[in-house]
Amino acid sequence: xxxxxxxxxxxxxxxxxxxxxxxxxxxxxxxxxxxxxxxxxxxxxxxxxxxxxxxxxxxxxxxxxxxxxxxxxxxxxxxxxxxxxxxxxxxxxxxxxxxxxxxxxxxxxxxxxxxxxxxxxxxxxxxxxxxxxxxxxxxxxxxxxxxxxxxxxxxxxxxxxxxxxxxxxxxxxxxxxxxxxxxxxxxxxxxxxxxxxxxxxxxxxxxxxxxxxxxxxxxxxxxxxxxxxxxxxxxxxxxxxxxxxxxxxxxxxxxxxxxxxxxxxxxxxxxxxxxxxxxxxxxxxxxxxxxxxxxxxxxxxxxxxxxxxxxxxxxxxxxxxxxxxxxxxxxxxxxxxxxxxxxxxxxxxxxxxxxxxxxxxxxxxxxxxxxxxxxxxxxxxxxxxxxxxxxxxxxxxxxxxxxxxxxxxxxxxxxxxxxxxxxxxxxxxxxxxxxxxxxxxxxxxxxxxxxxxxxxxxxxxxxxxxxxxxxxxxxxxxxxxxxxxxxxxxxxxxxxxxxxxxxxxxxxxxxxxxxxxxxxxxxxxxxxxxxxxxxxxxxxxxxxxxxxxxxxxxxxxxxxxxxxxxxxxxxxxxxxxxxxxxxxxxxxxxxxxxxxxxxxxxxxxxxxxxxxxxxxxxxxxxxxxxxxxxxxxxxxxxxxxxxxxxxxxxxxxxxxxxxxxxxxxxxxxxxxxxxxxxxxxxxxxxxxxxxxxxxxxxxxxxxxxxxxxxxxxxxxxxxxxxxxxxxxxxxxxxxxxxxxxxxxxxxxxxxxxxxxxxxxxxxxxxxxxxxxxxxxxxxxxxxxxxxxxxxxxxxxxxxxxxxxxxxxxxxxxxxxxxx
RNA sequence: GCCAGAGUGGCGGAAUGGCAUACGCGACGGAUUCAAAAUCCGUUGAGCUUCGGCUCGUAAGGGUUCAAGUCCCUUCUCUGGCACCA
Numbered sequence: 093x094x095x096x097x098x099x100x101x102x103x104x105x106x107x108x109x110x111x112x113x114x115x116x117x118x119x120x121x122x123x124x125x126x127x128x129x130x131x132x133x134x135x136x137x138x139x140x141x142x143x144x145x146x147x148x149x150x151x152x153x154x155x156x157x158x159x160x161x162x163x164x165x166x167x168x169x170x171x172x173x174x175x176x177x178x179x180x181x182x183x184x185x186x187x188x189x190x191x192x193x194x195x196x197x198x199x200x201x202x203x204x205x206x207x208x209x210x211x212x213x214x215x216x217x218x219x220x221x222x223x224x225x226x227x228x229x230x231x232x233x234x235x236x237x238x239x240x241x242x243x244x245x246x247x248x249x250x251x252x253x254x255x256x257x258x259x260x261x262x263x264x265x266x267x268x269x270x271x272x273x274x275x276x277x278x279x280x281x282x283x284x285x286x287x288x289x290x291x292x293x294x295x296x297x298x299x300x301x302x303x304x305x306x307x308x309x310x311x312x313x314x315x316x317x318x319x320x321x322x323x324x325x326x327x328x329x330x331x332x333x334x335x336x337x338x339x340x341x342x343x344x345x346x347x348x349x350x351x352x353x354x355x356x357x358x359x360x361x362x363x364x365x366x367x368x369x370x371x372x373x374x375x376x377x378x379x380x381x382x383x384x385x386x387x388x389x390x391x392x393x394x395x396x397x398x399x400x401x402x403x404x405x406x407x408x409x410x411x412x413x414x415x416x417x418x419x420x421x422x423x424x425x426x427x428x429x430x431x432x433x434x435x436x437x438x439x440x441x442x443x444x445x446x447x448x449x450x451x452x453x454x455x456x457x458x459x460x461x462x463x464x465x466x467x468x469x470x471x472x473x474x475x476x477x478x479x480x481x482x483x484x485x486x487x488x489x490x491x492x493x494x495x496x497x498x499x500x501x502x503x504x505x506x507x508x509x510x511x512x513x514x515x516x517x518x519x520x521x522x523x524x525x526x527x528x529x530x531x532x533x534x535x536x537x538x539x540x541x542x543x544x545x546x547x548x549x550x551x552x553x554x555x556x557x558x559x560x561x562x563x564x565x566x567x568x569x570x571x572x573x574x575x576x577x578x579x580x581x582x583x584x585x586x587x588x589x590x591x592x593x594x595x596x597x598x599x600x601x602x603x604x605x606x607x608x609x610x611x612x613x614x615x616x617x618x619x620x621x622x623x624x625x626x627x628x629x630x631x632x633x634x635x636x637x638x639x640x641x642x643x644x645x646x647x648x649x650x651x652x653x654x655x656x657x658x659x660x661x662x663x664x665x666x667x668x669x670x671x672x673x674x675x676x677x678x679x680x681x682x683x684x685x686x687x688x689x690x691x692x693x694x695x696x697x698x699x700x701x702x703x704x705x706x707x708x709x710x711x712x713x714x715x716x717x718x719x720x721x722x723x724x725x726x727x728x729x730x731x732x733x734x735x736x737x738x739x740x741x742x743x744x745x746x747x748x749x750x751x752x753x754x755x756x757x758x759x760x761x762x763x764x765x766x767x768x769x770x771x772x773x774x775x776x777x778x779x780x781x782x783x784x785x786x787x788x789x790x791x792x793x794x795x796x797x798x799x800x801x802x803x804x805x806x807x808x809x810x811x812x813x814x815x816x817x818x819x820x821x822x823x824x825x826x827x828x829x830x831x832x833x834x835x836x837x838x839x840x841x842x843x844x845x846x847x848x849x850x851x852x853x854x855x856x857x858x859x860x861x862x863x864x865x866x867x868x869x870x871x872x873x874x875x876x877x878x879x880x881x882x883x884x885x886x887x888x889x890x891x892x893x894x895x896x897x898x899x900x901x902x903x904x905x906x907x908x909x910x911x
Numbered sequence: 912g913c914c915a916g917a918g919u920g921g922c923g924g925a926a927u928g929g930c931a932u933a934c935g936c937g938a939c940g941g942a943u944u945c946a947a948a949a950u951c952c953g954u955u956g957a958g959c960u961u962c963g964g965c966u967c968g969u970a971a972g973g974g975u976u977c978a979a980g981u982c983c984c985u986u987c988u989c990u991g992g993c994a995c996c997a
Binding site for chain 1: 912914915916917922923924925926929930933934935936937950963964976977978990991992993994995996997
């Protein structure tokens with residue numbers, strides 16, 4: 093009987109579906125385990141072998157947990173609202189609703205090929221009204237708490253996608269979706285106050301069993317910075333005075349401030365600029381607006397700026413210093429204004445050099461770099477001793493930080509503050525395919541939430557779904573949608589026509605799976621407490637900031653509202669590496685993608701080798717967390733292994749007996765040990781190596797005529813079942829078992845049975861291998877060293893030398909040190 | 912520039928401080944075959960060899976140790992993230 097994966101895989105996939113073996117039930121007498129894949133957006137180009145990797149990995153893990161006796165939740169769904177789905181529809185000229193459905197059907201079929209144990213009865217879809225009703229509901233809870241607000245502001249605008257974007261969606265100045273340069277546009281925007289969660293989002297990272305890389309990325313993104321706000325006095329040319337707050341992390345350098353720079357967009361700029369400089373300032377502001385963020389914040393760019401004609405008074409010494417504007421100061425960070433200490437800040441140093449502004453050293457150190465006449469040749473930014481700072485002279489810069497702020501604070505001219513790089517989340521999209529924001533704008537009552545019993549606000553069916561590019565959503569031209577009554581005053585009012593971003597639905601979908609068809613609530617708090625947080629979350633590193641930060645934020649908000657009793661969604665996170673392949677187009681090894689023309693489709697491979705072989709190769713290719721290179725030949729090796737395992741099991745049927753050799757028992761227990769330990773450590777590639785070694789042993793000459801216990805053969809089948817579930821089920825049945833192999837339990841090994849009587853011990857002289865000894869395990873140090881010194885090749889290296897150390901690490905090694 | 916991670920045969924990769932290169936691919940030799948594919952067996956880091964072995968070898972250099980791919984320091988290269996955030 094030959095291994096024929098095509099037939100048995102179809103057979104078992106059908107059986108699994110019929111028996112519902114993977115459908116999760118509540119209230120069973122087992123501990124719960126929630127294993128979650130990042131759900132995909134329904135792309136039009138289908139799955140390639142790179143997509144398989146994460147799904148295979150989580151499936152192996154889920155099946156292993158099931159065999160360990162857990163009640164498993166392993167669901168799947170569709171992130172079907174938003175840019176990716178909509179752009180695909182526009183490209184094909186098919187209405188997003190129809191196209192999305194078509195794509196979902198395609199990917200679902202492809203996912204089923206993997207043979208994963210998804211509970212398909214819990215499938216969810218973020219673009220279905222039953223689901224997005226609750227996305228809207230969550231938005232309203234945020235609105236009620238003041239966490240969702242509308243504001244006119246210059247936002248990131250993608251001219252290609254014709255929509256505003258969140259900061260997180262701008263990667264290196266380009267749109268995350270289409271790689272187009274992002275520009276600025278003033279727009280009235282819905283914002284989510286994620287900044288008020290900055291501290292908790294940062295500190296709670298500590299609680300998470302996540303890769304440090306992701307934690308570091310999030311913590312850098314949040315960008316907490318402790319410093320102080322210092323109040324300068326601004327003197328306008330007409331004699332008016334304004335307080336000017338600047339943010340600095342170096343109040344110790346305050347005596348070295350020789351000028352002040354405001355962001356071009358700063359409110360005070362037009363109030364303080366004098367007539368003489370007005371033209372230049374206006375021109376400069378205009379030019380800064382035109383520039384993309386990328387151009388503006390590029391570090392290689394020359395520093396630019398203009399003088400306003402106004403002066404500021406430094407609160408520490410009442411010195412009058414010039415006020416400039418410059419686009420290297422960002423209006424959205426800190427206070428949008430900085431004090432400049434060219435002697436101790438690299439950027440200020442460059443700016444001062446260019447515009448010939450004075451440099452005054454106030455921190456001294458032997459490490460400062462100076463020319464022959466004692467002038468600084470570059471900014472000295474480290475700590476040191478304070479000079480030129482009046483009464484603070486001679487104290488350390490570290491101490492000075494506090495002393496200066498305390499002193500000024502007494503005069504209400506300084507205050508310690510914390511600033512973040514994290515900005516509020518721009519939440520409106522000027523696009524059709526998303527959740528309508530459930531707000532009604534009434535002239536009298538302002539922004540009025542749609543009453544909860546009127547949710548969902550349905551996305552209307554429209555012909556022209558393409559983005560307009562005007563800054564309005566395509567919904568804005570549908571009078572039946574826009575015109576409505578104010579829920580408060582009953583007067584005529586208009587609906588908000590912006591939609592939510594792609595990330596809205598995915599920020600809480602993991603809360604929906606435990607009871608996906610619940611109609612009265614988004615989720616059931618009591619029941620959720622038995623499943624959440626997710627025990628193991630598997631997905632790509634590309635979501636390190638976007639999705640994973642947003643999902644944490646949503647969870648914390650819902651926790652604060654009392655809807656949840658946990659405040660972090662994902663306990664453990666695993667990022668699988670990307671699958672790469674040489675691309676003819678770029679001539680480089682690159683991540684598989686359609687545009688690079690280097691995708692490998694699993695379809696043909698499944699047909700030829702079977703899904704189990706593809707699963708195995710996805711794991712065998714390399715360590716799961718690292719990127720790996722796809723080799724078309726590599727799959728042959730694992731396929732050969734599966735066939736050998738099949739042949740061995742089938743032929744073992746004729747050798748079944750009540751006894752087996754000690755050798756075999758030992759190898760079996762070593763296998764159980766290795767596979768268990770390597771699975772626990774997520775080292776799937778070496779777990780498979782362990783199997784290959786076992787099967788090589790099982791086929792070795794001296795095993796040919798040995799008898800086997802049926803129970804032992806069964807254990808091997810259970811061990812392989814998470815990796816090759818179809819093959820395992822078939823072999824399980826063929827060896828006389830009635831129920832599914834996944835109803836069995838994971839074998840345990842006996843450490844004693846893995847050990848041998850006789851061991852080989854390497855013998856070194858001066859750390860170099862010179863011989864090996866075969867000895868009984870319990871040999872004493874004295875005996876083994878005696879044996880070692882008798883060895884011919886050891887004598888060669890020890891004769892006529894003085895032995896001054898003899899080392900025996902039991903069971904490991906002998907080392908004789910000579911001189 | 913800053914912060915992570917990585918660098919091991921022809922290739923993918925393996926090694927709780929204890930025999931470097933497990934396992935797989937490829938290559939070579941053999942068996943089987945009219946022949947090929949498939950399959951099976953053997954060899955496969957480099958150099959030297961009296962065939963017993965010896966020398967070198969984990970990006971480069973140094974250090975700790977009886978013993979270093981593994982720990983420490985310096986440097987180089989690659990990948991990813993951040994990048995005028997005051």
